[in-house]
Amino acid sequence: MPLSGNGQPAFLFRTLSDPTRLRLLNLLAPGETCVCELTDTLRLVQPKVSRHLAHLKRAGLVEARRDGKWMYYRWAKHGDPLVRHVLRGLREWMTKNPRMNGERRLHERICCKISQRKSEGTPDK
Amino acid sequence: MPLSGNGQPAFLFRTLSDPTRLRLLNLLAPGETCVCELTDTLRLVQPKVSRHLAHLKRAGLVEARRDGKWMYYRWAKHGDPLVRHVLRGLREWMTKNPRMNGERRLHERICCKISQRKSEGTPDK
């Protein structure tokens, strides 16, 4: 049940009013990502990331998929016009913001390492 | 100094995350309005309205103009693309939301009474 779409713009905006949640949305923008990649990239403790992801999910902004031990999050499909407008603006802003760009690039590199770690049984380094 | 435009989306969204501020923006959408019309329409105590208007102003979402005893507020012109996207979506949502429509209509009626009160020296009724 996408809360944001159901006529509660205040809740939508409250969800987007936290810098950490914006950083998470930024990393999810290119595609789906698992929680450990997010914690590693943003250097945040795992419960903090999970809490903010849960908030984004409650707001209907992201969806989750389980694959084995891992949970993969991605941007949700938005039917609601308000959400669409807001997220379009946000996506545009993210592509232009240096810090967000940097974090997305860092994220790519970290995902590489983690996918190695996932496929090989042996830990890297 | 429009804060919202200066790369602080979290602050923009926090500003929009309060139902009272959204109701105020809704009443300001058709055009400029003075504080007393807002308090009368929304049945809120005046300091509450002034505080929220101040917040909207700090975020660069509204501008104010003084005319005699009265302060008139209006939506600010927005150069920032993010703000433009968000406000476009918000305006669209407001036109479709029944409660917001009702409050705008009530606002029109109340403005009529108040402008009478302003022009004539005598209080109405």
Place this chain on the structure above:
DNA sequence: GACATATATACGTTTATCCGTATATATATT
């Protein structure tokens, strides 16, 4: 200048948000 009206700010209190830490759950491996 005294008073009235419109609006803004200050102050203390309540309430919501965010965080760190600890713990629970869910899956996979042995």
Place this chain on the structure above:
DNA sequence: AATATATATACGGATAAACGTATATATGTC
């Protein structure tokens, strides 16, 4: 089943937001 890994939730404390009330400022009128 015991253990390890990934993620989610629960709990208590700190911080910030919002509120009601009181008061300050600004303008206009007499």
